[in-house]
Amino acid sequence: MDPRRVLVFREVARSGSLSAAARGLGMTQSAVSQQLRLLEREAGVPLLLRTTRGTRLTEAGEALLRRADAVHTALHLAGQELGALSQLRAGAVRLASFPSGTATLVPPAVRSLHADHPGVEVTLVETEPPEAWASVLAGESDVALVFGYDGPPHDDGSLAWVPLGVEAMYLVLPPDQAVPDALGAPWLAERDWVAGCERCRQHLVACCRAAGFEPRLLHESDDYVVVQSLVAHGLGVTALPELALSAFRHADVVVRRVDWFGRRHVGIVHRPGAERVPVIRALMERLQESARVVLA
Structure with a gap:
């Protein structure tokens, strides 16, 4: 069954009429009626009985409403969770870093991130650049702080490189x-x-x-x-x-x-597109700020 039609059905069941549901959903009454017909066709049984006073649920409709309420609740909670992540009220990011970078660049960056967004969790693994690079490729880390001598680390195009300093x-x-x-x-x-x-x-x-x-x-x-x-x-x-x-x-x-x-070239590597994830972007920005001070 189409979950969008299930949610339309829920609105009709909770409001008690097609006209009230249409107003609540911002749809026309005929569009609501069409969605209900399609849903009943998918279900294979009648879900609503139309009366002069509105609508009444069938036994099948009562059963579906319980599931529809669960779908509505799950989507509502998902929206709240995604909102928290997008606004950095929550979230987690995994960082791998080489030892001297861990001692100098990481602490002020993580402290700054925690100060601005206390709900964000940063986990750190200290490891040398080849292993840190591999951990990002394997999905074990989101961001890795790495270095290369006389240039960035060898890049095969699998990860994005963000230079921090030399x-x-x-x-x-x-x-x-x-x-x-x-x-x-x-x-x-x-x-x-x-x-x-x-x-x-x-x-x-x-x-x-x-x-x-x-x-x-x-x-x-x-x-x-x-x-x-x-x-x-x-x-x-x-x-x-x-x-x-x-x-x-x-x-x-x-x-x-x-x-x-x-000289050593220090930078961040991450999977292409990961910079659009708010919590990853926020950590990368803090590492860049830290590098501007430490590597100035």
Whole structure:
């Protein structure tokens, strides 16, 4: 049965006459009558008896009215729920983010979203860009905060990319080493190195090779706090991006900007069209605001 005709039938049953139902629905009486005839044809039994005083429900009509009331209630509740979502009185969004982005860009963005829309729930999973990208593709996350070295991450067209900013790379050195003003390949080739995540390690090695030496990698950690602690204790040198140093800066390290380490491009990826979902759009806007401050 056509649910629209069921709702017309409900209005007739509740108002007691075709003319009253027509006024309530903003339809002509003949249009209401036609919808009822079609509904009875679909039902296969009479639903209403016309009398001089209006209409009276048959037994089948009584049964259908109970269902029609349930349909009307469900649609009313759906309208209220959709209204709450569209006006951000409710809703949930799932975010995946790499560690230094989680520490710097995410907290002010989520705090701002909660301040404006307390009913919105944000869930966060911390993961590196390849896994974050995959989680959006798999539908496990709505938005992912990711980065790419010297350009956005490789894009096969499956996700939309929203750039947030570009961060510089820095050489991080122990405090007690005699560091030359010109950091050349011969001096750096003699250092021990601390490497980060797999992609960061690959980028580090590629940059060092391009500069003319092979880095001697002795230590590895995905944690930029651990990496800086190792460097601070004289166990090696490393390269870290701006966000990692903004999130945590060990008091006993020396930081030098080195252009040949390139730059990291930070941005958001999401499924095409997801930006039209109010709660997703609201989180993305807050992340953009956060990036304008942190990556300024």
